[in-house]
Amino acid sequence: MQTITTTDALAEYCARAAQHPYVTVDTEFLRERTYYSKLCLVQLAYPGDGDETAVLVDPLSDGLSLEPLYTLFRDEAVVKVFHAARQDLEIFFVDAGLIPTPLFDSQVAAMVCGFGEQAGYETLVKRIAKAEVDKSSRFTDWSRRPLSDAQKSYALADVTHLRKIYEYLARELTKTGRDKWVAEEMAVLNAPETYVTQPEEAWQRIKTRNNSGKYLSIVRELARFRESYAQTRDIPRNRVYKDDALVELAATKPANVQDLGRSRLLMREARKGDIADGILKAVADGQAIPVDQQPKPDLSREKLQVNPAIADLLRVLLKGASDREGVASKLIATASDLDAIAAGQRGVAALSGWRHDVFGAEALRLCKGEIALRVKGATIETVEV
Structure with a gap:
């Protein structure tokens, strides 16, 4: 060779x-x-x-x-x-x-x-x-x-x-x-x-339970600093500090090195030098961000009024389409796609392109009550209502 x-x-x-x-x-x-x-x-x-x-x-x-x-x-x-x-x-x-x-x-x-x-x-x-x-x-x-x-x-x-x-x-x-x-x-x-991972967008990957604007502002600045630091020095972001430490820092809002020393989750290397300076600056910058510039959490998923019966019917319809077309169901529509459709949202990937032809068109008709589902042997079929 x-x-x-x-x-x-x-x-x-x-x-x-x-x-x-x-x-x-x-x-x-x-x-x-x-x-x-x-x-x-x-x-x-x-x-x-x-x-x-x-x-x-x-x-x-x-x-x-x-x-x-x-x-x-x-x-x-x-x-x-x-x-x-x-x-x-x-x-x-x-x-x-x-x-x-x-x-x-x-x-x-x-x-x-x-x-x-x-x-x-x-x-x-x-x-x-x-x-x-x-x-x-x-x-x-x-x-x-x-x-x-x-x-x-x-x-x-x-x-x-x-x-x-x-x-x-x-x-x-x-x-x-x-x-x-x-x-x-x-x-x-x-x-x-x-x-491309933009440092200013890195905060969106962090899982948090607190959705207040001030808290998310600190999370954003801490994630921005960590991403920039990791990219510049070509080291894994978790080597700077891990997500759980970032969330802790956003909650405790350390103001000096002594406060950093009381962190339960921050690695020892991050409590001094450039990383410590970057953390303290990020926390201060996050707290100083005006209300109208604070990040807003994506609450669209939480606000979805999903009809569980429709969601279950869509899952059956998806299984039938997957079997009929010989296409992996996960490629056609995800579980979140089905919930969004059941909640009345229409800007969903499963409703456009080739997915619309395979599944989306029937999904919309099912939601409108224009078709129903029936079992025929081992297959799922649609029938006009």
């Missing part, structure tokens, strides 16, 4: 790959000790069975530039095929500010083609490629060199089997006319904002 360690060798391989309709891509990375993923290996394969069609690219090699790969990623004549692409794409977006185009995610396609919720790569390899994946190197330090033959074989299998998986799924999507469905799903993965 070939391992590419020079820019010239990568350029030569990418030039060959550009002559084919698609290239399969995967990465190995570490993120336990950093904010951003540390890219350790890139696996590539284009159609064919010979050893020269699949390679490992070692981005840790001295002097190797990934620019030839990024040129290939920009080539719209070549489909870039990933499985569960979200984290892989984030790496390339952070490093080069690009998203491979056009993009195909075999996990999403498999859900559309009836392989169930969050179809795993091993399952697809077994069912489509009729092969087994060696799991022995799954938990390994990909930053250590040299890589063992077992590591290389494991990594390469992530793109060699993916060729058969892609070709099978692409045929199925074309045959059923559902290729447009997958294209709709790629919109989120193709959006740059998917891969």
